[in-house]
Amino acid sequence: xxxxxxxxxxxxxxxxxxxxxxxxxxxxxxxxxxxxxxxxxxxxxxxxxxxxxxxxxxxxxxxxxxxxxxxxxxxxxxxxxxxxxxxxxxxxxxxxxxxxxxxxxxxxxxxxxxxxxxxxxxxxxxxxxxxxxxxxxxxxxxxx
Ligand SMILES: Cc1cc2nc3c(=O)[nH]c(=O)nc-3n(C[C@H](O)[C@H](O)[C@H](O)COP(=O)(O)O)c2cc1C
Numbered sequence: 457x458x459x460x461x462x463x464x465x466x467x468x469x470x471x472x473x474x475x476x477x478x479x480x481x482x483x484x485x486x487x488x489x490x491x492x493x494x495x496x497x498x499x500x501x502x503x504x505x506x507x508x509x510x511x512x513x514x515x516x517x518x519x520x521x522x523x524x525x526x527x528x529x530x531x532x533x534x535x536x537x538x539x540x541x542x543x544x545x546x547x548x549x550x551x552x553x554x555x556x557x558x559x560x561x562x563x564x565x566x567x568x569x570x571x572x573x574x575x576x577x578x579x580x581x582x583x584x585x586x587x588x589x590x591x592x593x594x595x596x597x598x599x600x
Contacts, residue, residue, distance in 0.1 A: 457486045458600060461493045463508030463520030463555060468585060469544050472577075473507045475586040476542075479593050485600060492519055495526035501536040503600060504568070506559050507589070509544040514551025516558075527562060534568035540575070540599075542592065544585055547578045571599040 458480055462473040470491055480487050490498060498504070511517050516524050541563070543556020553576040560574035577588045 457488065457499075457502040459488050459490060459498055459502060459504045461490045461498065461504055461506045461508075461520070461523070463493075463506070463517040463524075463559075464491070465509065465511050465517040465519075468579070469507045469509040469517070469542075472542060472544065472585050472589045473505075476505060476507065476589060476593060479590065479597075480600060483597065483600065493523040495523055495530070498523075500532055500534055502538075503571070504537055504539040504563070505542070506539065506556070506563075507542045507544070508556050508559060510549070510551060510553055510555040514549070514554030514558075516555040520555075524559065524562070527566065532566060534563060534566040537563070537568040538571050538599075539563050539568045540570065540572045540596065542589055543574055543576045544579060545576065547580050552576070552578070572596050 464470040543553035545553035
């Protein structure tokens with residue numbers, strides 16, 4: 457089972473999550489898409505694919521903030537979780553992709569196993585983030 461967990465304010469990261477969902481479905485994978493991720497509803501096992509943009513001064517989008525806050529407070533052992541983070545941001549900000557980087561670090565610290573480095577997508581250089589995400593996916597599809 458793959459849990460796609462999105463953090464999005466304007467919809468961009470959510471579109472990328474939808475696209476990855478389609479690509480994984482073509483591989484006949486079982487997927488659950490969490491656009492309003494809830495700590496209690498996401499099993500602490502299987503594969504988590506987090507797709508999040510960054511807002512504010514390097515902050516998480518509002519929809520994913522409670523999930524990240526719960527993970528931080530509860531600090532569960534995530535040694536049964538494999539994960540990857542796709543971080544979407546704009547390199548004109550000092551805090552480029554800070555939320556995605558923070559998610560990657562948090563899961564690593566909780567013992568989850570990264571299947572890739574945090575993959576950053578710069579919307580200044582990549583007008584269609586789905587294209588960069590698909591290229592990343594094609595290079596990592598065997599990990600899923
Ligand atoms: C108010 C605002 C603040 C932002 N702050 C950051 C930031 O700190 N770091 C970053 O990398 N991108 C930042 N961005 C860029 C967004 O992450 C980028 O536009 C992204 O594509 C938005 O994705 P979303 O549609 O999923 O919300 C900011 C954008 C806005 C509108």
